[in-house]
Amino acid sequence: MDTSNASTGVTGRYFDGKTSRLHRVTLTVTDGVAHLSGDVERSAPLASLRVSERARHAARKVSFEDGAWLEVDDRAAFAQLLAGTGHRDTGVVRAQQSWRGVLVALGVTVGVVVVSYVYLLPAAAGWVANTLPVSVERQMGQGVLEVLDRRVLGPTRLPAARQEQLRRQFAALVAPEPDAPTWKLVFRSSRIGPNALALPSGDIVMTDQLVNLLKDDQAVMAVLAHELGHLHRRHLTRRLVQSSAVAAGTWVIFGDLSAMLTALPTVALDMKYSREAEYEADDYAVAMLRHNGIDPEHMAQAFVKLGQASGGQDASYLSSHPATGERIARIRAAR
Ligand SMILES: [Zn+2]
Known part of the structure; x- marks a missing residue:
């Protein structure tokens, strides 16, 4: 029986980056080192790995320095595992999670452009012209x-x-x-x-x-x-x-x-x-x-x-x- 969770690890698909062969592995993290076990055994310091940004429907991807990568479907479990390591998604990524955030960001951008064009630009132009x-x-x-x-x-x-x-x-x-x-x-x-x-x-x-x-x-x-x-x-x-x-x-x-x-x-x-x-x-x-x-x-x-x-x-x-x-x-x- 599979009891994957934050403490025991998450399952994923591992590709070595050279062949298209799929390896089923379990990822665990201890003391800042990631371990893969199952079809493939390998370890790598967390700092050497790149974790893909969180996107709504995509699997999370962990890339190794040699071009190999791991895909994890259980995003919730993966997020929990990451949280345990102190990994933080950036604010931009978090905001992108919700459409509301996207719309607010868009609105603010448009607002800034309009205000710049209507008010700041003429004022700046006036100032430049006068100086x-x-x-x-x-x-x-x-x-x-x-x-x-x-x-x-x-x-x-x-x-x-x-x-x-x-x-x-x-x-x-x-x-x-x-x-x-x-x-x-x-x-x-x-x-x-x-x-x-x-x-x-x-x-x-x-x-x-x-x-x-x-x-x-x-x-x-x-x-x-x-x-x-x-x-x-x-x-x-x-x-x-x-x-x-x-x-x-x-x-x-x-x-x-x-x-x-x-x-x-x-x-x-x-x-x-x-x-x-x-x-x-x-x-x-x-x-x-x-x-x-x-x-x-x-x-x-x-x-x-x-x-x-x-x-x-x-x-x-x-x-x-x-x-x-x-x-x-x-x-x-x-x-
Ligand atoms: Zn005139």
């Missing part, structure tokens, strides 16, 4: 302008005198806050319609189409003030850092380096700011206009015209700066 040396920021902007020039921008057709006139007008305005970033006004014709954007390099790109559409220099000033607001708050730098961080993350997790390399141009062409960023830039612009005695209504009018002009256009100023009625009302309320 990034200006020289690095300028370099990032340089790359972005090159990409834009290759893909959507062309040489300006505005007469040099007209460019200079607008440049001088904007330079004459006083920023609403101290430490305004240095900027450079860059004119370009565009395949993306009336548009303006502030690059981390300090370049404020303005398309001929925008100047021609507004037909009002004060409105042009309003748009430029809005862009200076983005620049002053480092909005685009933030977005670039954030996207690079996501790409760097995919690189680390999935080993996909291409995602990181393509991130910058993609962001450059998809400059959608958050609503908060837009409002910040609007507030900045309104403050700047008032500071210089210009009626913010010029800015409201700029958005009205842009709204009319965009009708169906794909990548107009509006896709990055939605001219909602709410927004126009907000600018007018600031008067």
Whole structure:
């Protein structure tokens, strides 16, 4: 009669690792040494053995250093035997025993990822953007302008005198806050319609189409003030850092380096700011206009015209700066 238990040992199937022959053996443990008896007799220090992790339906497996192994079906008896030797399954293994544990672990993981993405990443990006040396920021902007020039921008057709006139007008305005970033006004014709954007390099790109559409220099000033607001708050730098961080993350997790390399141009062409960023830039612009005695209504009018002009256009100023009625009302309320 078989009386296998923790004190007398557990039965199992032994394979020598060289032939497929099955040996029936009994495993016992005394003083830190495992003994097999039955078809095969052998002993080995416990420390030299590897015990498979506990899985719900699999037999436990004990591997010897020479490639031989023992399979035990009676997992309860085996666990008892192991417990007597002081062997402990790791916490991870124990948690994997229950589906509930798995679900909780999954939920926590998803939660951490979501919180990181929604809260930590923007905060970290903001912090990085604000601490990034200006020289690095300028370099990032340089790359972005090159990409834009290759893909959507062309040489300006505005007469040099007209460019200079607008440049001088904007330079004459006083920023609403101290430490305004240095900027450079860059004119370009565009395949993306009336548009303006502030690059981390300090370049404020303005398309001929925008100047021609507004037909009002004060409105042009309003748009430029809005862009200076983005620049002053480092909005685009933030977005670039954030996207690079996501790409760097995919690189680390999935080993996909291409995602990181393509991130910058993609962001450059998809400059959608958050609503908060837009409002910040609007507030900045309104403050700047008032500071210089210009009626913010010029800015409201700029958005009205842009709204009319965009009708169906794909990548107009509006896709990055939605001219909602709410927004126009907000600018007018600031008067
Ligand atoms: Zn904007």
